[in-house]
Amino acid sequence: MSDNEALLAYVTRLGDNALILSQRMIEVVAQYPELEEELANANFALDYIGQARLFYSLAAKLEGKDRNEDDFAFLRDGHEYRNVLLLEQPNGHFGDMMAREFLFESFYLLQLEALQQCDAPGVAEIAARAVKEIRYHLRHVSQWVVRLGDGTEESHARMQQAIDDHWQFTGELFAADDIDTAFTEQYSGPNLELIRDQWHDNVAAVLNEATLTKPADEWMAAGGKQGRHSEYLGFLLAEMQHLQRSHPGATW
């Protein structure tokens, strides 16, 4: 794999993670029962769209095929998406969403902190910008995990179930494939083993405060990073891409 291929693939994954999570969050915009969380969700989704745009614009430049950020978002099929499976799972209830964001952002923050130091052209700058936003998100969702976990009997049980249900998707975050390895070697990228240890420590601390039990690492789902997705991604893309697929090039 050439340097540029690994870099392009890696940056595309970063953009896909950001976009797919933002699309899931956007699905519940204007459905929150109270204003503060409504704004939090919408603002966080907007941060992710902003990050996706930066990563896709960089990917388009690296690719050099005259595609732009919109082409990456709207004109690729499911098998071309490289987001982790965790992020395409359906929203479920609020506790499920908090579990998903908590588990992912506990990883993404560490990934971005490491990427700030990497040598890949353009990546460190985006990471330095994004890391401030994700630090803020993680603080917020961690508070919800604690509040619901250490809440009522009902909220505790549902938060525990949400963590348990999403745990099987966390292994993929740390499973280095040839793209991760090439990127890390060529550009002093993140050390996923180191990040996994830190992630376990950080997640355990919040779960402990939340009086929740940290699940054991058993069977882990994988494939999203290689383009093998669950059925849910197709439905998500069908909705997100509908307009550009039906009316190519439409603008307003």
Place this chain on the structure above:
Amino acid sequence: MSVTRAQVLEWLSHVPDPEIPVLSIMDLGIVRDVVVNGTVVVALTPTYTGCPATEVIEQSVIDALHDQGIADVSIDRVLSPPWTTDWISAAGREKLREYGIAPPVAGASKREMLQGDRAIACPRCRSIETSLVSEFGSTACKASYKCTACLEPFEYFKCI
């Protein structure tokens, strides 16, 4: 072209931020550079990656310079170093306060500021007897507070 860099910067000091129009883009600290060399290139940095005002600001800059007779204007988006609230000028902070928005605490880029307790002074009566109503406000960059001394609600420009 006889225009100077200083002249362009002066014109840009009249371009308002679309979400907080009391601030100019110079006050906000998002103009990173101006290069005058036959054409005018204005280097801008976004506040938040997803800030919906980014495109509006870029167009405002182009329009403002077109109005001054500068036809050839381009925008260079720069990300590094990332913008923090520390880039807001002293004059900008005072304008925010007068407008009723509590300015961000200086030294905001420190990680502790995001996680530690903060004493936010009321922009009207300057009391620090204030309480957080919501971490999230009308735009991504603001939180909602109320003053327990003068009872006025106000917005606080969050530190990032």
